[in-house]
Amino acid sequence: MTSTTTDITTKAATGDGIALPEKAARALATGGGALTVISCFLAWTWTAAYPGNLTVYGYPGGLQWLVLVSGALTTLFGLSSYGIKGLKWLTPGGADAAVKFAALATLWTTLFTAWSISDTLGGLVNLEPGGFVAVAAALATYLGARALPFERPVLDPADPEDSTWEQYKHNARNRREIVKAAYAAKAPAPAKPLPAWAEILVIAAVLGVALGVFTYGITTPYQELFIGFLITAGFGFAALHKAGLIARFTTLTARHRNVALVGAFVAAAAFPLTQTDDQYATLGVNILIFATVALGLNIVVGLTGLLDLGYVAFLGVGAYTAALVSGSPNSPFGVHLPFWAAILLGALASMVFGVLIGAPTLRLRGDYLAIVTLGFGEIFRISMNNMDGKSGPDITNGPNGIAGVPNVNLFGFDFGAAHTIAGFTIGRFANYFLLMLAITFIVVMVFRRSAESRIGRAWVAIREDETAAEAMGINGFRVKLIAFALGATLAGLAGAVQAHVNYTVTPDQYVFANAVPPNSAFLLAAVVLGGMGTISGPLVGGALLFLIPNKLQGMGDLQLFAFGVALIVLMRLRPEGIIPNRRNQLELHKDLEAPTVLSKAGA
Structure with missing residues (x-):
């Protein structure tokens, strides 16, 4: 058998299939990015009929801002690749891969803008010269980035006399060598240690930028701008990851975990202060509700490995319980408990249902458990529909739901009224955003402490291999039941707030799947998409999966x-x-x- 490799550091003469001298490719990528930035100060169309007013010379508008950001990022990474002393810190993990992804952000955002203008106004004839300059510059940037050299391991061919199985093993070893070489090339260089106060300032600055990006995305006024934002943010995040900046920031947050956690919530609390329109504050509070429920589901799915397809029903149990005891005129009980009591009852009711459903079903595994939980979700929705006084007892008012849920009044503070604090006027939905943020903080702390505890390690052991975990003395059924009950409790907390935010609780809000979240399918997708077993993953995934359908409703x-x-x-x-x-x-x-x-x- 021949050796697997001879030299895994041989530099290829060309980039990804594009033959250009390295210096020319680097100059083309960097110069093209700079030219793209300049093109954003030219008019791209002749009429203001296209949203964003791209007819102005000397000032970007609408989608031009996104092209400008991606072009500037490409230029900075390109300059960093020259080894300029003041910019080398931008690419601790290597500049070339970062330039390629930043160039992709520039290209696709520019092409989408040009296509959108043509589609909206009726042809490419509606593009001004500035638009053509932008497209040409973005293409040049991409070609230059694609031509940048890369490290490729040189592998020996397999021996033709080997058997098919031996050749397969040889090829598998070659693939492993390629991946290991690529991974080693991406590994960030060790960062120079900074004073603790400087690291905290860096964390604060990054969180401030993250707040700005989130605010921009949530306040995009039209669909084309939001799609452009998704393209720029997606490829831009990939470029930062390839540059090694994400790994650097992760290292800092791991070193100052409590500071990073508090800073993240402080940055989130500043969001309502940036809003003057309740439309976006409403979207913000609903994103928080959805993301918090996704984090609760992460205990069941991400930590314990239980596939729950009816989790949204626990959100509904908490919402219905809070609505029934909060003084709604449609409630047959005629009671009006304070909010703190209503939210505790909602959490308790969800926990009880979690235990009642989990006790007879958690001895099942895999697909069987998924089918049972899916059935529970549908049983809950149908039961709420039937409790209308005709098909069943008169409790939930059937498909009409429980309307007129009053605003929260907590210790004399009316969440339904606007308040002026330190010169900032905070409206109804901003009040609920801050309330839900406090609930999210509680859920995050519960998740964090649980995951790091003895029971959390037992959950992970069950997820990895339930048979082996039970052989080591872990009571699998009890551990899974605790996870199921805790996840249901956290969903009930969010549901109690949701009932007051939306004024009305109806059965059609808690289905398995439809085009608008929250529903069980989107919740599960948020956990998987964001990253199972992490804290920030489901929060990010939940925010994206709630925001995207709401912003793209025009696509039908x-x-x-x-x-x-x-x-x-x-x-x-x-x-x-x-x-x-x-x-x-x-x-x-x-x-x-x-x-x-x-x-x-x-x-």
């Missing part, structure tokens, strides 16, 4: 199709999720060396 029937295609692509390219658990990442990428990845594990 194509909305779910586009969403499904995007999920397939993401799961193919990054099956471990946007913010992966390191151990899950290792399991899904078998070719990575275990010591390299596990040394960074701990999420």
Whole structure:
């Protein structure tokens, strides 16, 4: 058998199939990015009929801002690749891969803008010279980035006299060498230690930028701008990851976990202060509700490995319980408990249902458990529909639901009224956003403490191998029942707030799947998409999966199709999720060396 490799550091003469001298390719990518930035200060169309007013010379508008950001990012990474002293810190993990993804952001955002202008106004004739300059510059940037050299291991061919199985093993070893070489090339260089106060300032600055990006995305006023934002943000995040900046920031947050956690919630609390329109504050509070419920489901799915397809029913149990005891005129009980009592009852009712459903079903595994939980979700919805006084007892007012849920009044503070604090006027939905943020903080702390506790380690053991865990003395049924009950309790907390935010609780809000979240399918997708077993993963995944359908309602029937295609692509390219658990990442990428990845594990 021949050796696997001879030299895994031989530099290829060309880039990804494009033959250009390295200096020319680097100059083309960097100069093209700069030219793209300049083109954003030119008019791209002649009429203001296209949203964003791209007719102004000397000032970007609408989608031009996104092209400008991606072009500037490409230029900065390109300059960093020259080894300029003041910019080398931008690419601790290597500049070339970062330039390629930033160039993709520039190209696709520019092409989408040009296509959108042509489609909306009726042809390419509606593009001004500035638009053509932008397209040409973006193409030049992409070609230059594609031509950048890359490290490729040189592998010996298999011996033709080997058997088919031996050739297969030889090819598998070659693939592992390629992946290991690529992974080593991406590994961030060790960062110079900074004083603790400087690291905290860096964390604060990054969180401030994250707040700005989130605010921009949630306040995009038209569909074309939001699609452009998704393209720029997606490829831009990939470019930052390839540059090694995400790994650097992760290292800092791991070093200052409590500071990062508090800083993240402070940044989130600043969001309502940036809003003057309740439309976006409403969207913000509903995103928080959905993301918090997804984090509760992460205990069941991500930590314990139980496939729950009816989890949204626990959200409904909490919402219905709170609505029935909060003084709604449609409630047959005629009681009006304070909010703190209503939210505790909602959480308690969800926990009881979690135990009642989990006790007889958690001895099942895999597909059988999934089918039972799916059935529970449908039974809950149908039961709420039938409790209308005709098909069953008069409790939930049937399909009309429980309307007129009053606003929360907590210790004399009316969440339904606007308040002026330190010069900022905070409206109704901003009040609920801050209330839900406090609930989210509680859920995050419960998840974090549980995951790091003895019971959390037992959940992970059950997830990895239930038979082996039970052989080591873990009571599998009890441990799974605790996870099921805790996840249901957290969903009940969010449901109690949801009932007051929406004024009305109806059965059609709690289905398995439809085009608008929350529903069980979207909740499960949020956990898988964001990253199972992590804290920030389901929060990010939940925010995206609630925001995208609400922003793309104009696509009609194509909305779910586009969403499904995007999920397939993401799961193919990054099956471990946007913010992966390191151990899950290792399991899904078998070719990575275990010591390299596990040394960074701990999420």
